[in-house]
Amino acid sequence: MSREHDTGADTPRVLSRRNFLIFGGGAIAAVAAGGGAMAATAAPGARGKMPPGLVDRPNVRQLALSVTDGWAGMPRELPVIDPYFPDTLAPAPLDTYIFGFRDVTGLDRPIVQSQAGKAQISAPVIEATVGEEVWITLSNLGLLTRPDLVDSHTLHWHGFRNAIPYYDGVPETSISVPIGRDFTYVFRPEDAGTYMYHCHFEDVEHVTMGMTGIVFVRPAANSAWAYDDPDTEFDVEMPIMLTEFDLAGHWNDAHIQTSDWTSYKPDVWLMNGRAYPDTLAPSGVRDDITGDLVPQVGFEHLQYQPQTSKIRATGGQRVLLRIANLGFQEQTLAMPGIDLVSVGSDARWLTPDQRTVSDTLVIGAGESRDVIFVAPQWRPDGNNTYPLFNTDPTKYRGNLDGSDQWVGGQRTELEVEA
Amino acid sequence: MTARNHTRPAAHRRARRWGAVALAIAGLTSATALTTNHTVSAVPPTAKSEGLLCTPPTGATPGQANYVLTAKEGIINLPDGNSMLMWGYANGNGAFQYPGPVMCVNEGDVVTVTLRNQLAVRTSALFLGIDGVTANGAPAQAQFDQTATTATLRSLTDDVAPGGSITYKFTAGHPGTYLYESGTDPELQIEMGLVGSLIVYPTTPADTSDLLGESVGHARLAYDDPNSRYSTEHEYMVLLTELDPDVHYAVEEGGVLQSADYTEAYTPRYFLINGRSFPDTIAPNGAGWLPAQPYGALAHVEPLQISATPTESDNPLPALIRYLAVGGEPYPFHPHSNHEKVIAKDGRLLSDGGVDLSMEKFAITVDPGSTIDALFTWTNVEDYSATANPTPVPGPDQKNLTEGEYWSGSPYLGGQGVLNPEVQAKNVCGEYYHVAHNHNLAEATNYGAAFGGQLTLIRVDPANTTNCGNA
Numbered sequence: 001m002s003r004e005h006d007t008g009a010d011t012p013r014v015l016s017r018r019n020f021l022i023f024g025g026g027a028i029a030a031v032a033a034g035g036g037a038m039a040a041t042a043a044p045g046a047r048g049k050m051p052p053g054l055v056d057r058p059n060v061r062q063l064a065l066s067v068t069d070g071w072a073g074m075p076r077e078l079p080v081i082d083p084y085f086p087d088t089l090a091p092a093p094l095d096t097y098i099f100g101f102r103d104v105t106g107l108d109r110p111i112v113q114s115q116a117g118k119a120q121i122s123a124p125v126i127e128a129t130v131g132e133e134v135w136i137t138l139s140n141l142g143l144l145t146r147p148d149l150v151d152s153h154t155l156h157w158h159g160f161r162n163a164i165p166y167y168d169g170v171p172e173t174s175i176s177v178p179i180g181r182d183f184t185y186v187f188r189p190e191d192a193g194t195y196m197y198h199c200h201f202e203d204v205e206h207v208t209m210g211m212t213g214i215v216f217v218r219p220a221a222n223s224a225w226a227y228d229d230p231d232t233e234f235d236v237e238m239p240i241m242l243t244e245f246d247l248a249g250h251w252n253d254a255h256i257q258t259s260d261w262t263s264y265k266p267d268v269w270l271m272n273g274r275a276y277p278d279t280l281a282p283s284g285v286r287d288d289i290t291g292d293l294v295p296q297v298g299f300e301h302l303q304y305q306p307q308t309s310k311i312r313a314t315g316g317q318r319v320l321l322r323i324a325n326l327g328f329q330e331q332t333l334a335m336p337g338i339d340l341v342s343v344g345s346d347a348r349w350l351t352p353d354q355r356t357v358s359d360t361l362v363i364g365a366g367e368s369r370d371v372i373f374v375a376p377q378w379r380p381d382g383n384n385t386y387p388l389f390n391t392d393p394t395k396y397r398g399n400l401d402g403s404d405q406w407v408g409g410q411r412t413e414l415e416v417e418a
Numbered sequence: 419m420t421a422r423n424h425t426r427p428a429a430h431r432r433a434r435r436w437g438a439v440a441l442a443i444a445g446l447t448s449a450t451a452l453t454t455n456h457t458v459s460a461v462p463p464t465a466k467s468e469g470l471l472c473t474p475p476t477g478a479t480p481g482q483a484n485y486v487l488t489a490k491e492g493i494i495n496l497p498d499g500n501s502m503l504m505w506g507y508a509n510g511n512g513a514f515q516y517p518g519p520v521m522c523v524n525e526g527d528v529v530t531v532t533l534r535n536q537l538a539v540r541t542s543a544l545f546l547g548i549d550g551v552t553a554n555g556a557p558a559q560a561q562f563d564q565t566a567t568t569a570t571l572r573s574l575t576d577d578v579a580p581g582g583s584i585t586y587k588f589t590a591g592h593p594g595t596y597l598y599e600s601g602t603d604p605e606l607q608i609e610m611g612l613v614g615s616l617i618v619y620p621t622t623p624a625d626t627s628d629l630l631g632e633s634v635g636h637a638r639l640a641y642d643d644p645n646s647r648y649s650t651e652h653e654y655m656v657l658l659t660e661l662d663p664d665v666h667y668a669v670e671e672g673g674v675l676q677s678a679d680y681t682e683a684y685t686p687r688y689f690l691i692n693g694r695s696f697p698d699t700i701a702p703n704g705a706g707w708l709p710a711q712p713y714g715a716l717a718h719v720e721p722l723q724i725s726a727t728p729t730e731s732d733n734p735l736p737a738l739i740r741y742l743a744v745g746g747e748p749y750p751f752h753p754h755s756n757h758e759k760v761i762a763k764d765g766r767l768l769s770d771g772g773v774d775l776s777m778e779k780f781a782i783t784v785d786p787g788s789t790i791d792a793l794f795t796w797t798n799v800e801d802y803s804a805t806a807n808p809t810p811v812p813g814p815d816q817k818n819l820t821e822g823e824y825w826s827g828s829p830y831l832g833g834q835g836v837l838n839p840e841v842q843a844k845n846v847c848g849e850y851y852h853v854a855h856n857h858n859l860a861e862a863t864n865y866g867a868a869f870g871g872q873l874t875l876i877r878v879d880p881a882n883t884t885n886c887g888n889a
């Protein structure tokens with residue numbers, strides 16, 4: 001096994017094995033490295049085209065995100081929920097109305113505009129390094145299915161320390177971005193860790209519709225550490241965003257109905273915008289010519305849910321899980337037989353005295369956890385998968401004939417490779 | 419904001435009250451100045467307008483703290499125009515209030531609480547996390563309705579019949595933040611409003627040194643530990659509760675006097691901080707239009723400032739936030755603008771054999787029946803200013819932005835601009851506002867309407883200004 005330590009923020013970031021895991025399996029990563037999928041992780045100066053109107057600057061990571069509506073696909077095995085699921089307005093093979101972010105870094109304006117109605121869930125993973133300046137230009141492309149809704153949008157970096165309202169993305173206490181307009185948020189992260197971002201406009205609706213993603217910050221000292229501490233070193237990493245969908249709420253938004261959010265009752269529980277078994281499917285990529293997302297063959301319903309949750313490692317590798325919860329419920333995840341060492345909580349390094357070692361972890365709404373585990377050795381008998389799953393049996397929908405109770409829930413797996 | 423309108427449940431939004439909120443923030447006037455009706459408020463007119471509002475004990479004997487609580491019925495107001503029948507603990511012969519009085523005592527005090535019951539049902543007061551409570555002189559204990567063959571739990575502590583009174587007594591053994599609530603049919607009675615807070619201050623000699631060892635006169639310890647030092651001028655309560663209107667309507671109709679009579683699925687629709695939901699949460703203590711809901715939840719600070727050589731204008735002390743929660747589920751509370759340092763849970767410092775286990779958190783999950791103490795500061799790290807240090811990317815023309823009512827019109831602390839004409843501006847002096855809210859966002863609503871419920875504001879004033887009111 002090889003440990004790859006990136007050399008620093010100023011060098012264009014080559015996709016390492018760690019990066020592969022963020023965005024998918026090896027096959028996808030090969031495409032990503034060539035085609036620029038998930039350009040939101042572009043290192044400063046690594047890409048040719050900056051967000052509109054901005055100039056290239058050293059040590060500034062410039063990203064462009066657009067916000068719009070779109071359609072996602074829940075697992076093919078999921079039972080019908082009449083009349084809410086599948087939504088009859090959805091273009092096949094998609095079935096669920098969403099709001100979401102898209103990474104449009106490096107795309108020309110007309111191409112960006114052509115992505116209206118093509119939101120993704122979970123939002124693009126944003127990566128930054130302590131000491132960098134991060135500029136995120138948010139473009140509001142409007143809602144194609146709901147032109148009557150003239151909502152603005154924002155970007156709230158949840159957990160950013162000593163934020164000022166101007167860059168905090170709360171519409172009531174500062175500004176939000178109307179349809180057809182851009183705004184550039186500026187952050188100078190000083191603290192490593194796993195954070196999250198989401199829209200704060202009509203927050204309950206926009207968040208549960210899918211405007212949620214992970215942003216994490218690497219320490220300046222070593223990009224293969226989770227925090228400024230050598231015992232947070234890792235070989236592979238996997239961000240996992242936990243959310244839930246109340247499918248009636250999504251249907252209501254598509255069909256011009258109002259939801260009473262205090263009646264919120266989730267139907268599916270998601271990891272990185274997908275429910276099991278789709279969590280295991282490979283990541284999708286962005287086509288830089290059309291600007292659109294491209295699904296893997298056989299997973300066309302996941303075109304706008306490009307992020308896998310499948311974890312791959314070789315025996316003995318240290319795996320960092322960056323888990324964030326932007327659902328509305330507290331969740332308990334378990335990985336039986338694997339010692340999960342909590343090294344960070346809410347983007348704060350935990351002292352050895354504060355750490356817990358357990359095969360379960362509890363994470364409240366709005367919280368983040370960084371846990372490291374050591375992958376078990378590869379076994380020649382072929383038993384090399386280890387599930388990571390929500391322990392609450394009521395938080396799964398189950399498939400049609402009841403043969404797979406895990407369908408529709410937060411479940412993924414580690415596969416130990418030879 | 420959206421093309422749809424969230425009108426349910428009530429169409430009668432009270433413009434009068436919105437105006438009053440704006441005025442209250444703008445002027446930072448005392449609570450009584452705004453009183454426009456003759457309703458008796460549950461707190462005296464001299465009450466401070468912001469921050470934790472203690473109800474002092476009666477009696478002047480040192481080491482003794484006496485309270486009389488009266489369980490009675492009353493009405494609270496919700497921001498969407500709804501109102502709700504409640505049961506609550508009033509202070510002595512005072513008016514109905516929700517939540518109950520904030521009882522503030524010192525470590526080691528012998529605390530006597532006489533509960534008088536003016537409700538139509540038996541009730542009680544249970545002091546969570548307090549040891550050695552007696553009821554009418556005997557150790558307080560759970561009460562059962564017994565027949566020859568069965569025993570049914572009636573109350574978790576000694577209770578009192580309608581019209582009667584009972585006296586609880588205990589020694590406040592540990593500093594910290596505590597809940598008191600009904601132990602009798604708590605599922606219904608806590609929902610109905612029988613809940614309050616108890617603060618125990620440490621006996622460690624009043625510590626008036628700030629983080630630099632300078633005497634500033636308003637430093638205090640929350641626990642017998644120097645790491646719990648905070649500013650008494652910035653001490654706040656965040657008591658999280660929820661209401662299902664159907665329960666209250668059913669009680670009002672007279673059909674329900676105990677939870678067993680209430681069979682419908684419990685679905686809370688209102689989520690409150692200190693008995694109010696946003697925007698009422700940011701109204702002053704004792705606001706005249708909320709006579710039965712005396713406690714505001716606006717946090718109001720200046721930037722943390724610690725100079726290498728201490729100066730008069732230094733502001734080195736954190737604010738203290740005392741979180742308490744009742745209800746059925748944990749409330750994940752998310753303060754914007756900075757992490758909070760969680761120093762204690764359930765009245766005990768987070769430390770283990772002298773090892774500091776305090777933890778900085780951006781989401782603080784407060785479990786039902788528990789309390790958390792956290793320290794808060796905000797530092798003007800970037801120190802952006804219009805002339806010396808403008809934001810790196812010039813903002814677009816304001817016509818290309820949607821502006822919020824608490825927004826100053828300027829990115830800069832202390833800066834002010836003219837907002838787009840459709841915005842009802844509420845900013846006073848270029849202060850910053852940040853939200854602090856439940857991140858189960860369905861609970862940051864008033865019956866589903868966003869930007870309500872368990873949400874309040876953190877106000878950050880520019881340092882050393884005189885035009886920002888009484889900060």
Ligand SMILES: [Cu+2]
Pocket residue numbers: 152153154199200201206211
């Ligand atoms: Cu939005």
Ligand SMILES: [Cu+2]
Pocket residue numbers: 156158198366752857
């Ligand atoms: Cu958030």
